[in-house]
Amino acid sequence: MTRVLMEGSEAMAKAAIAAGCRFFSGYPMTPFTETLEYFGKHLPDVGGVSINAESELEAIGMAWGALATGARAATGSTGQGLALMQESLSEITRAELPLVYFNMARGQGDYYQATRGGGHGDYRNIVLAPIDVNEAVELTQLAFYLADLWRNPVQIYGDYLLAHTNETVEISTMEFPPLPPKDWAVDGSLGGTGKSRNINPIGMSKLKHEIEPEAFWRRLHVKHKEIEQAEARYEEEFLEGAEMLVVAFGTVARFVRYVVREMRSEGIAVGYIRPITLWPFPYEAISNAAQNTQKVAVLEQNGGQMIDDVRLAVLGSAPVVALGGFSSDEAGFGIGPIHGTDNIRDRIEHGLAGQEVMP
């Protein structure tokens, strides 16, 4: 298969279909709409189903129902639409259903939402934040694998630029290790046998009146700890001898990486590290990297959210400075001055000079 030029939205949807996604439901909202459109156009070709749900609540409900049958299913929106889905996201996590969902965000202000969730109770979703369309294609396929492996929702955190940039990509089904059979999935077949299934967010099975919620919470917690151990992913460059380390994620990191390469080529001692998974956050990698640098800078397109995690990683072993910052357009789609290498360079230079950049 050769590389083709595709828009991010479409490439991700296509990758999802290549990964076996057979159900999609969503409600239009910029810049998520094109993803929805691609599924609508192409899922039927492979015998899948795509529904333009009547609202975000209905979209995630439908995905939930499809997941329960063992199908690979996905939904998505922008962070705003996902805000409406928080009750479901939290409970789907407890029902241990392998949902994949897209946040085609308007900027990076949804970091807290993505990593800490706005649902109730303790739960965590894996969050993959691709830097470009090529990585998005890979991470989308990985998302379905991880979701099934851990029986846990996985979010793909993109944005307007990821959704709308066209890149040459190759989309073919990726290989992953084998997964256990989905013997928990409902298909009706066990009705009347005394062993019928019950897909339930409070871990309840049939005839089990005495739920043990504490044991259930603990089991989930242990699983989440295991995910933290196993799945943290990151990319790093020029850590060696870096006077300052810049931490960034997603599209913004693409600008940062470019500038850091440029500065390094000019002999400026700056390094770069990028969480690919926002949860689990690569605490260890950043903690280690922070041992060998004078300061750690965080460059995120929001008022300062990931900086919490960076501080938690660095834990005082080096100063952590914020390089900003808000960056918006009139339409509210989250495109702004931060999406320019000049602007980024300026921020990094401030950081090197020991100055914070106000968000």
Next chain:
Amino acid sequence: MTRVLMEGSEAMAKAAIAAGCRFFSGYPMTPFTETLEYFGKHLPDVGGVSINAESELEAIGMAWGALATGARAATGSTGQGLALMQESLSEITRAELPLVYFNMARGQGDYYQATRGGGHGDYRNIVLAPIDVNEAVELTQLAFYLADLWRNPVQIYGDYLLAHTNETVEISTMEFPPLPPKDWAVDGSLGGTGKSRNINPIGMSKLKHEIEPEAFWRRLHVKHKEIEQAEARYEEEFLEGAEMLVVAFGTVARFVRYVVREMRSEGIAVGYIRPITLWPFPYEAISNAAQNTQKVAVLEQNGGQMIDDVRLAVLGSAPVVALGGFSSDEAGFGIGPIHGTDNIRDRIEHGLAGQEVMP
């Protein structure tokens, strides 16, 4: 006025009415239902309106509409119901409306939701976590004041025990410094004058086509930074000479405080510090306290959420240990073994012995 014995739910609702709350809307959910019931019974007595909304989404919408008129208005639910309100909470914060809302939570698993929010974009809500009914009565009144002062939503984070415990309380209208007039509130009166109002979550005013979203975000951010400076509240006891500091909040802190007092009376060098505001978190107080102790323990009824903030406060200056933990009942209302001084003492002793307690 003398002290009367009242259930927490009712005392808070009564305090809200004393503070001038004149609108309430909510949807039943344990253990929030009694709060809703009290408003329903007693708001009409003072010419107020209480609506049993048809869902949580409708409840918060109604409160939004009432707030827009300048009325003191509130809503609430458990964390699960609040999960459904996240889009609204996030946008009400941007519309700078002084919402007060109750989270009569099922345990302390909603800490992330309360402090980081599950809405989209950057926003923060003040979170007050009373330790008992008496404090709840005060904090409820404070909530309405702070909401108006900062034009920012304020959450009151309670739980099943706070809602259902009866205590002797005195509920009379508290005095607060004067507030600016609500000249932004709609009443229709400026229609046709060219100066009619527009209560808008994206900071848009009439004829202002060129919204400056960045300036808007920044203004909000600065406000939130000011709140962080001004409003952090906490309680502390026995910091002096404490070998270990226990951090806890809400109802759980009531058990912790009791046990710490008991242990101190036995000469055991343990101290206690309690964030009263979960946001803004009392980083400085905890950071200072951590300077003079050997370790900091966090005792929260969840899988470990506030511990992030404690770590962010302590920043490595002392080890931070988790003392757990999940604690549930069959009904899922969040009552469990942690609500026992024996259990708490046991956890604290583990901490003193240098052992973490798994959640």
Next chain:
Amino acid sequence: MELEIMLTGIGGQGVQLGAQVLAQAAALEGREVMYLGTYGGTMRGGNTDSTIVIADSAISTPPMVSKIGAALAMHHEFWRDIEGKLRPGASVVLNSTVFEREVDAEGVNIYQVPATEIATELGSPVSASMVLIAAYASLSGIVKLESLIQEMTQSLPSYRQQHVQLNERALRAGYQALDANLAPCWSQTEVAP
């Protein structure tokens, strides 16, 4: 001083009402009071407890107590859970008409009151919990009989006012059932109402 009192029994024995009246009476007398009722099951017949803490200044004790200064037991069912929490010197008042177990705690003072019998004689077996709380009030001095009567009257919903008289009789009878001041709980300093 903070005194933890636990009422225990099975559904339908008036445990919650008894607790409420006792708690309200203490509040009426200007005490700091906290109480919390718990219901074990959804169906009638499950266990039902209520914890009351009465104090002369701000209460430190959390609402679910691990130690109890006084226990009023309407029934032996579920008594096990309570026994272990009794403080040394705790007062235990038993509804001897139905309580059919040994009390397995050391250093506590046990008072037997045939509450159900007394109440039944007065023509109102459901008033047994009133007998019990009044008996405890008299032996401990925790609240005055008048306070109990007043709060009992206020606690009953309007459609139950016919029970007021029966309950009042039960309270008076209970107050006489034991010698007064057997185990006084308040120091001499009176709390301002």
Next chain:
Amino acid sequence: MELEIMLTGIGGQGVQLGAQVLAQAAALEGREVMYLGTYGGTMRGGNTDSTIVIADSAISTPPMVSKIGAALAMHHEFWRDIEGKLRPGASVVLNSTVFEREVDAEGVNIYQVPATEIATELGSPVSASMVLIAAYASLSGIVKLESLIQEMTQSLPSYRQQHVQLNERALRAGYQALDANLAPCWSQTEVAP
């Protein structure tokens, strides 16, 4: 090598189609390509830009560029924003029929192509952007004419197939408008398709 090409113009001049065809043609030839269109306003007549990055290996450049190696300008409106980004030695191809400004950048190579005039002569003024991209292709060698023709054909929606012929003529004419290889952009090493 990563080459940033920016197409600029006003709405309705075919800027987006031109960019798409150029980008697709490069992809067809096995290059790594990235492109992003932006629309300034909601109404016709607003500015419209498109950024293309073409490279012979994985692209490092982010989608919104601060520096440009080549600019193809259909119109002078909004040219100001672009001028400042030109790299030294950048190629600038202007639609000289309508471009009415001075180019205020030093060290860049300016090529004038009367694209609209050529296209109008061919009977299809809306094909001016095809003329321009083909002219650039010929001077830079960035893609072959055949690739442009092939991708132009594929890019047009089915209900626009009548434009294929006109566009093909415009591409061919544009390809002849300047001397070939005035500013070759690829090193001698060919990229494997």
Next chain:
Amino acid sequence: MSSGSDILQTDAPPSQPAEKLCAFKPDLLLSEDHHLCPGCGEPIAVRMMLEAIKELECSRRAVGVIGIGCYTALTGIIDTDLVQALHGRAPSVATGTKRMLPNGLVYTLQGDGDMVNEGLQEVIHSAARGENITCILLNNGVFGETGGHMTASTVVGQRTKNTIDGRDAKEHGQPILISEMLAQLSGTAYVARCGVFNASQTVHTKRILRKAFQTQLDGKGFSFVEILTMCPTGWFVPVPEGPDYLENVLGSVHKLGELKCE
């Protein structure tokens, strides 16, 4: 021929030759035990539903999507595959399930609080879409589970926790007649309302449930059964008066009948 005391022995199957007409519980129930209140109508309706599924020989293809209300407690004993949905969301969940299991018999079980309050939109949209599922509403006109407050289905005059002297139209508006509303949509193929306030209506309820399921099996589109059920607890009426109260108070507004049968 027996004699003696009037009261017959009923603590075991009869010793005389007899045919068992009906077992304690339907086959698709795992146990007879549950915690619902005395006199609750929901277990009665669920029995009919499970018998209907069995009679249609769909035990091995039925998937239930359950809402949140008192009936949720029955998920531990219903022996069909189940998906527990959130309060209000069952029809959307069922939509996803049915689309992926076109041969399944996919039903929802919801209360009026779940369906007519919290999830009104979901059921209407699913119906309008003509989704080939069967939605079953247990309508008791209250939020039973949370203590008996008024729902959007409570009829005027009905007692609930917050309308203890009866719902007042001025203050609380009028109830939504959900069956009438759904019948009006062209996406619905079968809509009927029944009630379990006496034995013959209970049998009739099963008949209606069978028709609704059959509609789905025939691929005709959205089918809907509204079953009026007793909630003496939520209504604050004496338990034995539940059936009469249901028939006369709720039933006089939510009128029984087949509203649509295509």
Next chain:
Amino acid sequence: MSSGSDILQTDAPPSQPAEKLCAFKPDLLLSEDHHLCPGCGEPIAVRMMLEAIKELECSRRAVGVIGIGCYTALTGIIDTDLVQALHGRAPSVATGTKRMLPNGLVYTLQGDGDMVNEGLQEVIHSAARGENITCILLNNGVFGETGGHMTASTVVGQRTKNTIDGRDAKEHGQPILISEMLAQLSGTAYVARCGVFNASQTVHTKRILRKAFQTQLDGKGFSFVEILTMCPTGWFVPVPEGPDYLENVLGSVHKLGELKCE
């Protein structure tokens, strides 16, 4: 008496004595400029709405609660007090506003995507409650703002972005006729549907809006006006064909008329 070229000068008020019948914009509009598409029906409907408010002398007591759709762009120029609601939520917001401002004239302005999709439940519940507000629906059968996808109001055969050859009932179900649905509820006092596809219907639209507002002013309960509006962009039809397409395609299903007037 003038003569010369056929084309008259129209770039200024006439020089001859003349009475101004109608100004460019209604008094309650702050400016004529907006970014909506050529041929959009929404500004026409909004003009009628603002004129109706003015004529009823309610300029100083009207509060609008605005949904999210293309019409939202007009909030910058509508000169009544406004509250911007989230997508779908306007009727609930208006409920809170009206309860606190009983003498206000509280109206919502929503699109079909906003009201019939995302917020279907809110408008129905508000109507059932008999909330004394006026909800105004601009129905163009598409999500105009997000690029013209099908809504729950799109009629069978209508072109939208994802039904470019016309909505197909089999695949996408049938539209919800929201006015009919609301008229059925006893909480509604006034329900009418009109359209702005020609001048007389536009004038009629104002008459209907006046009646709806008057219903609220008289305290009679929920009033509802559905206005069919052109969206040539979303329908993928040539701009000048908008009015005809509206009248014939949407109007033949969403039939004009007063459905309820109490």
Next chain:
Amino acid sequence: MTQIKSRGTVNIATERCKGCELCIPVCKPEVLRMSTNRNKLGMRYPELLPGCTGCTACLLMCPDFCFEVYRYQEPILHEVDV
């Protein structure tokens, strides 16, 4: 003394009975009545008098699955005082 015919009978799981009395009025021959005794749950429960027809109405109305219904191959006759 008179004779009453039972064409059917029921097996009642009285320990499960919650005493709701729904079974009582639906029994057409009126052969069910509530006990004076109470079961372990504290509830009164139905008792069967002669004359059951095996109509299953009681079973249909019982929310607690307390009835099993039988039809005798041969009707049973009971002698009762009237």
Next chain:
Amino acid sequence: MTQIKSRGTVNIATERCKGCELCIPVCKPEVLRMSTNRNKLGMRYPELLPGCTGCTACLLMCPDFCFEVYRYQEPILHEVDV
């Protein structure tokens, strides 16, 4: 040459016109037609021919608030070629 009477007239803000043509067919006397020239937005806009009645139909249908409508105190007569 013939005479046409204008009882009214319109003031057209052509620079704001988006060329939708909605005003054209609603003008009963058919005195509006689209220009051949384009405005700054690149759009054609309506032009008025003699015979306006001042009926306001154009104004009612214009989404862009391009019309002001006047009624002459005395009708105006135009001489036109037919």
